[in-house]
Amino acid sequence: MWDIFEIPEHFDESGTFSGTLVHRGQHTVIGDCPRKSGTSGHLTLWALENTTIPQPAKHEVQLRMKAVGICGSDVHYWEHGQCGRFVVTSPMILGHEASGIVSAVGEAVTTLAVGDRVAIEPGIPCYFCSFCKEGRYNLCVDMKFNATPPVDGSLRQFYCHPANLCFKLPDHVSCEEGALLEPLAVAVHSCRRGNVQLGSRVLICGAGPIGLVCLLTAKAMGAEKVVITDILNSRLEVAKKLGADVTVLADIKDPQRMAEKINAACSWLPDVTIECSGAASSLQSAVFATRPGGNIVTVGRGPRNVEVPIADASSREIDIKGVFRYVNCYPTALQMVASGLVDVKPLISHRFPLTESVKAFETAKSGADSAIKVIIECG
Missing domain, CATH: 3.40.50.720 (NAD(P)-binding Rossmann-like Domain)
Structure with missing residues (x-):
């Protein structure tokens, strides 16, 4: 399985970095990765790495990723090594605007089946704190949100996610539209x-x-x-x-x-x-x-x-x-798209394969060729 990582400037490839996946299997640096001036502690290296395919836990589904949109926060992490108060300190997989096809299900999953196409709500709350119980789980202090340090994102070929946060797409809604449910939820x-x-x-x-x-x-x-x-x-x-x-x-x-x-x-x-x-x-x-x-x-x-x-x-x-992300908005966003009330397709200006992720991020950053929403096709 191929993943896209960003590696902080202070990472030492010759040693061990606690919690990183960079040394798991072989990896190949892609794109031109010069040291960036004035970015001490920030990104200098992109790696396309072959890693083990993850297996779903009891309440998870394994997804073969299809479409991942590049968000402004992804660009911030890539360019500056941080976005607001969130700072990259170890290699991290990017991507949180995503959709995929269910390729395996955990033993307790009954709502989805292999072959279902889904949009992924990328934040996993604790479900037990006062904010979660009040229905404002976006404020959960223990939220694990894709591509928010230190949590890895979904810009990869295979990824596992809780089934209850995967929303099945109707046949007429594309995986690209499914990926754009994330910004639409915002x-x-x-x-x-x-x-x-x-x-x-x-x-x-x-x-x-x-x-x-x-x-x-x-x-x-x-x-x-x-x-x-x-x-x-x-x-x-x-x-x-x-x-x-x-x-x-x-x-x-x-x-x-x-x-x-x-x-x-x-x-x-x-x-x-x-x-x-x-x-x-x-x-x-x-x-x-x-x-x-x-x-x-x-x-x-x-x-x-x-x-x-x-x-x-x-x-x-x-x-x-x-405004901090969203809460209980994915069903509404999906209904808007599925009903035709909102058409997000015109926002997609560029598409790149996973192996050209550096070019995709450069395009999203610069806005070259009137770029609006850049999509990376994972498979």
């Missing part, structure tokens, strides 16, 4: 947190993959109007094709003036703003642009500390809410 959770409903007027900051699925989801949930911003005209053009009512180029550095530009383009104030870029100035503009009494949902991950015009938000009773 959008479902974000729109729920923002209270998007019939008649809502929504501002989305950032027209990357998450911003675009938030656009699709907001429309599906009944939003009357959606305006979306980005620094690239090419992405705004895609947003327009996907149903954005208004697109605004984010070309003004001053947050208040940028908010004025957004409001002028719309002639209305957004009830809900979904910030997907992670840029500090964009969050600041969101505060100035959102109508009094509205909601701001922070989805994008940027600097850990951001200066926010909190007095403006407070005096106008604007609620600022965080």
